[in-house]
Amino acid sequence: MASIEQKAQCVLWFHETKSTINIQRAFRHCYGRNPHDTKSIKRWHEKFNKIGSVTDLPRSGRPSVSQATVELVRQSFQRSPTKSTRQASRELEIPQTTLDRAFATPIAGVKELKDRIQAAVYTVTEDMFKNTWWGLECCLDILRDTKGAHVNIY
Secondary structure, eight states: OOOHHHHHHHHHHHHHHOOHHHHHHHHHHHHSSOOOOHHHHHHHHHHHHHHSOOSOOOOOOSOOOOHHHHHHHHHHHHHOTTOOHHHHHHHHTOOHHHHHHHHOOOOOOHHHHHHHHHHHHHTOOHHHHHHHHHHHHHHHHHHHHTTTOOOOOO
16 A cells, blocks of 8 residues: 555656656665556546546445434433343434444543543443442353363353
């Protein structure tokens, strides 16, 4: 995969020499690796002539969840907060993955992510640690009693 700079350099060389063989030799000499094929170089040149850039155009990607859907989900859980996401998915007739994305909160950057993680850590209580530890001890006791045999705990 060529970087944008490498593509731009190939386009410049192509403009100067019109020879893909010479471009491939120069590429190998300049970057110390195998050059791209003739078809790619010509495609980059055509793209540059057409749009003035060798960068890829933005792709659509996964469609985002509409604000209307987010509002619908919010209202549904306000009416009955104990409802499962599976039940809400059936009632609203939307896929569960869309429901999950409607719940997702966008994060602006690393600092915000760090702040959220720290805030979540501060909410952990001593009872949470005790209950988790107790659960682990129970699982270990079962493993010891069964000598590591396969057991479905849940």
